[in-house]
Amino acid sequence: xxxxxxxxxxxxxxxxxxxxxxxxxxxxxxxxxxxxxxxxxxxxxxxxxxxxxxxxxxxxxxxxxxxxxxxxxxxxxxxxxxxxxxxxxxxxxxxxxxxxxxxxxxxxxxxxxxxxxxxxxxxxxxxxxxxxxxxxxxxxxxxxxxxxxxxxxxxxxxxxxxxxxxxxxxxxxxxxxxxxxxxxxxxxxxxxxxxxxxxxxxxxxxxxxxxxxxxxxxxxxxxxxxxxxxxxxxxxxxxxxxxxxxxxxxxxxxxxxxxxxxxxxxxxxxxxxxxxxxxxxxxxxxxxxxxxxxxxxxxxxxxxxxxxxxxxxxxxxxxxxxxxxxxxxxxxxxxxxxxxxxxxxxxxxxxxxxxxxxxxxxxxxxxxxxxxxxxxxxxxxxxxxxxxxxxxxxxxxxxxxxxxx
Amino acid sequence: xxxxxxxxxxxxxxxxxxxxxxxxxxxxxxxxxxxxxxxxxxxxxxxxxxxxxxxxxxxxxxxxxxxxxxxxxxxxxxxxxxxxxxxxxxxxxxxxxxxxxxxxxxxxxxxxxxxxxxxxxxxxxxxxxxxxxxxx
Numbered sequence: 001x002x003x004x005x006x007x008x009x010x011x012x013x014x015x016x017x018x019x020x021x022x023x024x025x026x027x028x029x030x031x032x033x034x035x036x037x038x039x040x041x042x043x044x045x046x047x048x049x050x051x052x053x054x055x056x057x058x059x060x061x062x063x064x065x066x067x068x069x070x071x072x073x074x075x076x077x078x079x080x081x082x083x084x085x086x087x088x089x090x091x092x093x094x095x096x097x098x099x100x101x102x103x104x105x106x107x108x109x110x111x112x113x114x115x116x117x118x119x120x121x122x123x124x125x126x127x128x129x130x131x132x133x134x135x136x137x138x139x140x141x142x143x144x145x146x147x148x149x150x151x152x153x154x155x156x157x158x159x160x161x162x163x164x165x166x167x168x169x170x171x172x173x174x175x176x177x178x179x180x181x182x183x184x185x186x187x188x189x190x191x192x193x194x195x196x197x198x199x200x201x202x203x204x205x206x207x208x209x210x211x212x213x214x215x216x217x218x219x220x221x222x223x224x225x226x227x228x229x230x231x232x233x234x235x236x237x238x239x240x241x242x243x244x245x246x247x248x249x250x251x252x253x254x255x256x257x258x259x260x261x262x263x264x265x266x267x268x269x270x271x272x273x274x275x276x277x278x279x280x281x282x283x284x285x286x287x288x289x290x291x292x293x294x295x296x297x298x299x300x301x302x303x304x305x306x307x308x309x310x311x312x313x314x315x316x317x318x319x320x321x322x323x324x325x326x327x328x329x330x331x332x333x334x335x336x337x338x339x340x341x342x343x344x345x346x347x348x349x350x351x352x353x354x355x356x357x358x359x360x361x362x363x364x365x366x367x368x369x370x371x372x373x374x375x376x377x378x379x380x381x382x383x384x385x386x387x388x389x390x391x392x393x394x395x396x397x398x399x400x401x402x403x404x405x
Numbered sequence: 406x407x408x409x410x411x412x413x414x415x416x417x418x419x420x421x422x423x424x425x426x427x428x429x430x431x432x433x434x435x436x437x438x439x440x441x442x443x444x445x446x447x448x449x450x451x452x453x454x455x456x457x458x459x460x461x462x463x464x465x466x467x468x469x470x471x472x473x474x475x476x477x478x479x480x481x482x483x484x485x486x487x488x489x490x491x492x493x494x495x496x497x498x499x500x501x502x503x504x505x506x507x508x509x510x511x512x513x514x515x516x517x518x519x520x521x522x523x524x525x526x527x528x529x530x531x532x533x534x535x536x537x538x539x540x541x
Contacts, residue, residue: 027503034495075500085497104497113457118497131496138492163498165457170446172455210455212446270485307484359484362467404491 028077036136038067038400047382047390049373051143052150055094055187055195057383058396065092067143067400069134071103081110089134094187094195103134103156119160125176125206126152126221128266128279136402140275140357142369145298145315146381147349151283152262154182154223157202172210179203182223189383190232198227198254204262213271221262222286227254233290236339243333251288251324252343259286275302275309285323292346293320300353307360313353319346319377342378349373349380363404371396429527430474432538433512434459437519443537449478451522453489454499461502462514462523470508474524477540 041062042049048057051066058066069091077083087104106120123131130152133144159180166173182200187193204221228234237249250256266279278299285291295318302311322344330337355369373394379385382394432448434440438459450456452463452475464471467483475481481489493499505511508525515523516533523534530536 030500032494034491071495073495075497077500083500087495087497106497108497110457123496132492135491135495138488138495165455167450167456172450307482359482362483363487365484365488404487 030075030077031073032075032405033070033072034135034137034402034404035070036067036400036402037064038142038398039064040066040396040398042397043395044392046386046392047375047379047394048384049371049394049396050383052146052381053093053153053185053187054383055096055193056092059384065098067136067398068092069136071134073104083108083110091134094185114165116163117160118163121156121158122161122178122180123156124152124154124178124182124202124204124221125219126154126204126262127219127264127281128217128268128277135404136367136400137363137365137404140277140302140309140311141300141313141353142355142367142398142400145296145313145351145353147315147317147351148279148281148296148298150317150381151281151294151296152221153184153186153198153225154200154202154221155184157182170211174208174210175205177203177205186227186230188230188232189385193383194231196227196230198225200225214267214269216265216267218265219263222259223262224257224259225254225289226257230254233343236343239336240340243336245327245330248324248327248330248340252290252340254289254291257287258289258291260284260289260291261286273304275304275311276300277313282320284320288323290322290324290343292322292344294318294346295320302357307358309357309359311353311355311357313355314350315353316350317346317381318348345377347378347380348376349382350376365402366399367402368399369397371398428470428473430470430477430524430540431527431530431536432522432524432540433515433530433534434522434537435516435519436533436535438521438535440537441535445478445538445540448522448524448538449475452502453479453481453486454493454501457499458520459522460518460520462511462518462521463502463504464508464511464524465504465506470524470526474540 039062040058042058045059048059050057056065071089073087075083075085084107088100089103090098090100092098104121106118106122108116108118110116125131129144132138157180161178164175182202186196186198188196200223202223206219208217237253240249261284264281269276280297283294298313298315300311300313302309324344326340352372358366360366375382375390379390451459451461472483475486490501505514508529511523511525512529512534515521
């Protein structure tokens with residue numbers, strides 16, 4: 001609650017300052033923004049392709065909702081060491097319409113040239129590009145590979161983080177640690193689709209070394225996820241309890257808070273016009289919970305011909321087991337046994353991506369990307385899938401313009 | 406008429422080409438700054454948001470000297486530098502360098518701040534600032 005108030009206060013302060021910007025105009029306020037205008041379409045209406053946590057996917061007709069977004073940011077420099085920043089992001093997420101969220105809202109204190117502390121709402125740097133995945137202009141690929149970025153449900157956390165930056169000769173080392181409480185909505189694609197609300201105390205650390213054009217980063221984050229309203233899960237656990245499998249039900253549910261860990265290693269390079277980005281990550285349940293363990297990776301390679309940068313990427317998500325073993329007695333109720341077995345199995349998917357980024361004008365980039373999605377177990381990460389499942393390849397074609405100002 | 410037009414065009418091209426090729430860029434700091442010399446890789450760290458030890462002062466967006474500077478110290482064009490900064494700005498990690506319209510203004514800003522680092526046309530140098538790197 002306190003953190004909500006703090007975030008609101010930072011936003012209000014920043015908004016009030018920006019309202020006076022014309023009057024103040026002392027060079028301490030900066031307003032900036034980013035966005036993407038895009039259109040996407042797939043080759044089938046049997047399933048939908050969506051970004052992670054999106055309620056609406058794209059089928060066989062052109063849609064703007066997949067990639068289009070707008071971010072606005074205001075930073076006010078209070079003095080040499082203190083500043084306040086707020087950012088709002090409009091996009092299509094867990095609702096069927098565009099919604100606006102307060103994604104960042106923090107006060108930043110610069111302790112010295114190498115250390116700064118931020119208090120308020122910050123985006124959690126779970127994976128390599130987690131904290132700038134919505135800024136199309138800052139990325140080579142059109143969207144973060146869902147195989148990797150769909151593993152982590154938490155987006156931002158209300159709390160604090162500390163950033164440390166030090167140069168050891170030609171090696172730039174940065175460290176970031178955060179702790180806070182993450183809250184948000186999750187889109188549950190089962191059946192007609194529904195949303196659930198989570199609350200998750202979370203903490204994590206990321207370490208990065210940058211040597212000229214090469215960057216290597218490792219990160220670990222943990223969240224204690226508490227979700228009470230995942231309707232299909234609640235229906236299942238109620239049934240399990242009523243037929244005498246109360247222990248299994250309490251193992252499955254998120255309603256009592258379950259710890260999930262995310263570990264990743266990734267890197268980027270921009271060397272002699274060769275542009276690369278690759279990452280590997282594991283999601284592991286540290287308590288018994290239905291959410292399967294997963295391993296994911298992707299690798300992207302591109303070559304810059306002046307303003308034009310064609311790239312290819314491959315992404316993969318695979319199951320890595322479950323923290324729960326269903327009791328043998330459950331086999332006596334085959335339907336329920338099959339339902340539980342399916343729940344404990346991870347969706348699997350690979351995607352081949354080809355695309356091109358063209359920096360055609362100042363602060364504008366045009367991207368065209370084709371995704372060839374190969375759904376594996378549980379129809380992969382596609383949504384609105386038929387009851388019998390879906391295993392055919394899906395091709396998604398999209399064109400966007402990314403901008404910053 | 407056509408001749409005048411082509412003459413104008415030619416001289417415009419020549420005018421545009423001269424400052425980009427003939428001008429020497431120098432990296433400057435305040436007289437109070439203890440630094441005496443620097444490699445171009447080091448200088449680029451401050452302008453690409455990788456170090457806060459010095460405060461970078463930039464030339465106008467789109468200016469020839471700015472494009473040439475980033476090309477020389479980091480082998481990056483304006484779009485690449487912008488993409489890099491948008492990553493830092495929209496994750497709240499750093500704010501982009503303050504911009505000044507010309508070498509004289511950059512020099513004034515650098516002279517006034519012991520932590521500042523800037524780059525200007527060599528011909529604009531005077532004894533209010535200290536040159537720590539010359540980019541050929």
